[in-house]
Amino acid sequence: MKKVSVIAAAVVATLAAGSALAEDKVNQGWQVNGYGHLLYNAGQSLALNESYQHRRDYRAAGAPFSGNPNQVEFTVSRGDNYDNGSWSKYVLKTEYGNNEGGNGRGFYGSSSGNEGHLETGQLEFKEAYVELGDLSFFAEGTSIWAGKRYLNRQAGIITKEFWKQSSGVGAGVQYNDFGFAILSADSGEGSCYIDNGDGTDGNESCKNQGLDDQQRSTTMTSVDLYYYGVKALGGSFDFDLKIMNRANVDSANTAEDGFGVSVTYSRDYYGFDGWTTTALTYGQGVAANRGVNFGQWSGNWQKDDESIFFTSYGVVNLSENVQLGTEVTYWNLSNSETDQVWGSKDGLSRLIIGATPSYKVNENFRLEGTVTYAVEGLGEDGTWGRDKADTNFYSATLAPVFTVNADYWGRPQIKPYISYMSSSDDGYKWSNGGDNSETRFGVEAEIWF
Numbered sequence: 001m002k003k004v005s006v007i008a009a010a011v012v013a014t015l016a017a018g019s020a021l022a023e024d025k026v027n028q029g030w031q032v033n034g035y036g037h038l039l040y041n042a043g044q045s046l047a048l049n050e051s052y053q054h055r056r057d058y059r060a061a062g063a064p065f066s067g068n069p070n071q072v073e074f075t076v077s078r079g080d081n082y083d084n085g086s087w088s089k090y091v092l093k094t095e096y097g098n099n100e101g102g103n104g105r106g107f108y109g110s111s112s113g114n115e116g117h118l119e120t121g122q123l124e125f126k127e128a129y130v131e132l133g134d135l136s137f138f139a140e141g142t143s144i145w146a147g148k149r150y151l152n153r154q155a156g157i158i159t160k161e162f163w164k165q166s167s168g169v170g171a172g173v174q175y176n177d178f179g180f181a182i183l184s185a186d187s188g189e190g191s192c193y194i195d196n197g198d199g200t201d202g203n204e205s206c207k208n209q210g211l212d213d214q215q216r217s218t219t220m221t222s223v224d225l226y227y228y229g230v231k232a233l234g235g236s237f238d239f240d241l242k243i244m245n246r247a248n249v250d251s252a253n254t255a256e257d258g259f260g261v262s263v264t265y266s267r268d269y270y271g272f273d274g275w276t277t278t279a280l281t282y283g284q285g286v287a288a289n290r291g292v293n294f295g296q297w298s299g300n301w302q303k304d305d306e307s308i309f310f311t312s313y314g315v316v317n318l319s320e321n322v323q324l325g326t327e328v329t330y331w332n333l334s335n336s337e338t339d340q341v342w343g344s345k346d347g348l349s350r351l352i353i354g355a356t357p358s359y360k361v362n363e364n365f366r367l368e369g370t371v372t373y374a375v376e377g378l379g380e381d382g383t384w385g386r387d388k389a390d391t392n393f394y395s396a397t398l399a400p401v402f403t404v405n406a407d408y409w410g411r412p413q414i415k416p417y418i419s420y421m422s423s424s425d426d427g428y429k430w431s432n433g434g435d436n437s438e439t440r441f442g443v444e445a446e447i448w449f
Helices: 003-017 048-054 204-208
Strands: 029-043 070-081 089-095 122-132 142-154 160-173 176-187 219-232 235-246 257-268 271-285 305-317 322-335 348-362 365-377 389-402 414-424 438-449
Touching: 122 271, 142 219, 160 219, 160 271, 257 305
Parallel strands: none
Antiparallel strands: 029 070, 029 438, 070 089, 089 122, 122 142, 142 160, 160 176, 176 219, 219 235, 235 257, 257 271, 271 305, 305 322, 322 348, 348 365, 365 389, 389 414, 414 438
8 A cells, every 4th residue: 555545544544533633642442462372382281170289389480381272362443533632442352261261270281262151251341341531521631431441550570470360340530640440240150159969169269268159249349549650769669559348258267358558669670771660568357468459359368467568570671682681579378367369378468479580582583582490488398288387399490582572572473482490399290190300492473563
């Protein structure tokens, strides 16, 4: 198409949208964005009875621990700018993934395409919300929204674990960097009730909550207050406060309410060329999952559970061709009354340290490695069948990366890899029938747009 044709097409599209674009505050028209993660561990079973040992849980990170072999996301959004100065957005995010909505493990699919009857979490609507901004009776910079949303999500760059989000259905208002929102999520949404086929519940997590059929529909609610972008100390601070509660709770020990707070500090890479995000959080009761991680999983906590969470991650540019990503994350869980958390006496702690060096050979090829060291503390020897109270975990991955852009974040890419993982506990199995030490080969493909 000639340049004049491209310009003409743009003018026609603008007129068809019915908007006079005096000022573009949102991207005008339809947009499609997406993410794809495709993983193959050569010869490694991904049957459901393998899934527990494949979960990262701050024990290891790298390609073999990256979750689903078939995770595909598409976000379709519509933006419009109006001649009265207001704007609107409609956002719809869908995801296809085997088991746990793309966050867990699944089977390797085949040509039948009907593997959905074997697992939960196939094609799902993850977000669907409408946002309106700068209406005539609003102060400039004010917007309102309603619908299903991942609000203020953040995740580590090596562990890939989301530590902050409010995932649910609700509404909110934001004025520049200050926001208020209320979101709710039901614990039974695809995760709590599993029918054995005879009307009985096959999900242990539901049984452990001590809930009857009616109470499984209990609803968790989070009231969010946040203030972002406060400039200080050579960077910027974000502040979050979440007040949570849960309906239909009869159990004496199950948490009915709770609160979480977090402070996030963003700047360059500790004084060097790059960037870092550092956060400290506290959560109690319903908010014991890292304080600011709210969703359908927020119901599995006792009233005196509490947690302290710290994370710091980022990427430094060491030279024109060398970049280094790092992450340090620590999570401590305790109960002020019983000292029992998930069956562990004296609480539970997890620490992981990871580094991902990347060397750019040319624009289409780079070499990448990932090394991690983790410690899981379970209070006393013998807990969870472990020999010692503290278990050490080690992993190392080496990968040549074929890509269209050899930057650390360059995508799309195809990455063959070899990975070694080990544990200090002889009884810990990385896979069903495996050992406490394993070597794996595979290939990972990833794209975002």
